[in-house]
Amino acid sequence: MSKYNVAIVGATGYTGSELVRILINHPDVNITAITSESRKGELFSDVHPQFKDIFDLTLIGIDDLEEEGLDLVFLALPHGVSMDFVKDNHHKSFKIVDLSGDFRLSSKAVYEAWYQKDHHFEQGFDQTVFGLPELYRKRIREGRLVANPGCFPTSAILALAPLMKEGIIDKNQITVDSKTGVTGAGIKSKPNTHFPMVNDNFSAYGVKSHRHTIEIQEIVGKYANSEATVLFTPHLLPVDRGILSTTYTKPTREISTPELEKIFREYYENEPYVRLRSDLPNLKQVRGTNYCDIFTTYDDRTNTIITISVIDNLVKGAAGQAVQNMNIMLGLDETSGLHISPLQP
Ligand SMILES: NC(=O)C1=CN([C@@H]2O[C@H](COP(=O)(O)OP(=O)(O)OC[C@H]3O[C@@H](n4cnc5c(N)ncnc54)[C@H](OP(=O)(O)O)[C@@H]3O)[C@@H](O)[C@H]2O)C=CC1
Numbered sequence: 001m002s003k004y005n006v007a008i009v010g011a012t013g014y015t016g017s018e019l020v021r022i023l024i025n026h027p028d029v030n031i032t033a034i035t036s037e038s039r040k041g042e043l044f045s046d047v048h049p050q051f052k053d054i055f056d057l058t059l060i061g062i063d064d065l066e067e068e069g070l071d072l073v074f075l076a077l078p079h080g081v082s083m084d085f086v087k088d089n090h091h092k093s094f095k096i097v098d099l100s101g102d103f104r105l106s107s108k109a110v111y112e113a114w115y116q117k118d119h120h121f122e123q124g125f126d127q128t129v130f131g132l133p134e135l136y137r138k139r140i141r142e143g144r145l146v147a148n149p150g151c152f153p154t155s156a157i158l159a160l161a162p163l164m165k166e167g168i169i170d171k172n173q174i175t176v177d178s179k180t181g182v183t184g185a186g187i188k189s190k191p192n193t194h195f196p197m198v199n200d201n202f203s204a205y206g207v208k209s210h211r212h213t214i215e216i217q218e219i220v221g222k223y224a225n226s227e228a229t230v231l232f233t234p235h236l237l238p239v240d241r242g243i244l245s246t247t248y249t250k251p252t253r254e255i256s257t258p259e260l261e262k263i264f265r266e267y268y269e270n271e272p273y274v275r276l277r278s279d280l281p282n283l284k285q286v287r288g289t290n291y292c293d294i295f296t297t298y299d300d301r302t303n304t305i306i307t308i309s310v311i312d313n314l315v316k317g318a319a320g321q322a323v324q325n326m327n328i329m330l331g332l333d334e335t336s337g338l339h340i341s342p343l344q345p
């Protein structure tokens with residue numbers, strides 16, 4: 001079988017280089033083009049020296065990307081930039097997996113309210129499939145434009161979906177408390193991700209206003225055909241990668257830990273990238289991999305269901321999930337190229 005040709009737009013960033021790390025070991029695809037505006041003309045290994053003698057291509061500008069022979073394009077671009085690429089290219093022959101948040105929400109109005117940014121391509125919302133394979137695999141298979149989920153939403157929605165589907169929690173009392181590594185903020189240093197701010201430190205941010213609040217709320221609500229209210233607070237950890245999310249929900253009927261475990265087991269029975277844990281998961285156990293590890297328990301003292309999930313923000317939270325989506329969209333084995341063991345210790 002001949003290989004599929006894929007391009008990575010925004011290859012100088014963290015998710016772009018993570019896509020390269022995964023795709024160079026993929027048996028069914030070739031990376032045929034990589035782009036950058038700020039470093040075009042340079043070699044990929046000049047920007048990411050860890051790839052020296054492993055993988056190289058010359059970075060080209062977005063406008064030099066050729067449609068012919070291209071099967072799929074990954075957009076590893078910031079919000080607000082992806083939408084323009086999609087607007088200009090959605091009619092072309094290649095499929096698109098967009099890693100940004102530009103098409104994850106239900107409408108232009110919701111996007112503009114939470115991202116505080118104008119949206120330039122309203123029609124894109126109708127064409128997009130939310131790319132969480134565990135919930136929307138069938139639609140992803142038919143999709144030409146897939147919005148790869150946000151990193152926090154991936155960890156939170158996977159922890160909440162079985163509870164929502166089973167209808168056993170109060171949908172208006174959902175609390176998600178998440179901690180993330182610094183690579184979530186992208187490759188360019190900002191004041192809050194500057195080394196002295198992060199190292200030996202720990203802080204909350206985006207309180208009451210983080211854009212992932214609405215992404216989690218819309219998806220879990222839609223999935224259960226009802227409204228939901230989510231309270232979400234992210235925190236910045238002094239680690240490179242990984243997200244740990246703890247969700248607190250209130251049961252609407254009597255429940256026990258063994259019954260919860262059974263609900264999660266049945267729900268994720270055939271999922272290659274959800275591992276149910278009977279012990280408490282931690283970040284290094286999924287580092288570098290596409291796994292989401294989930295632990296669930298019922299606390300009768302406070303009448304609370306506690307669910308803890310961990311992912312690597314750059315893999316299941318971004319590039320790995322994007323490759324999983326690509327595999328589904330191209331009709332490949334969903335796990336192709338994703339057989340990666342965790343980097344622990
Ligand atoms: N980091 C993470 O954990 C996750 C990130 N995401 C999302 O994935 C996307 C990429 O994130 P990440 O890789 O971390 O971001 P980075 O900041 O690390 O990289 C962004 C890339 O976009 C390119 N870029 C920036 N501005 C423009 C522009 N105006 N035109 C064209 N290219 C541009 C940059 O290339 P250059 O400057 O060389 O032109 C760079 O390659 C973002 O939307 C992010 O929110 C989603 C889930 C997790």
Ligand SMILES: CC(=O)N[C@@H](CCC(=O)OP(=O)(O)O)C(=O)O
Binds near residue numbers: 100149152
């Ligand atoms: C540490 C840090 O800043 N993390 C980012 C995570 C963003 C992300 O990766 O998701 P999107 O694709 O939706 O931007 C943040 O909280 O904005």
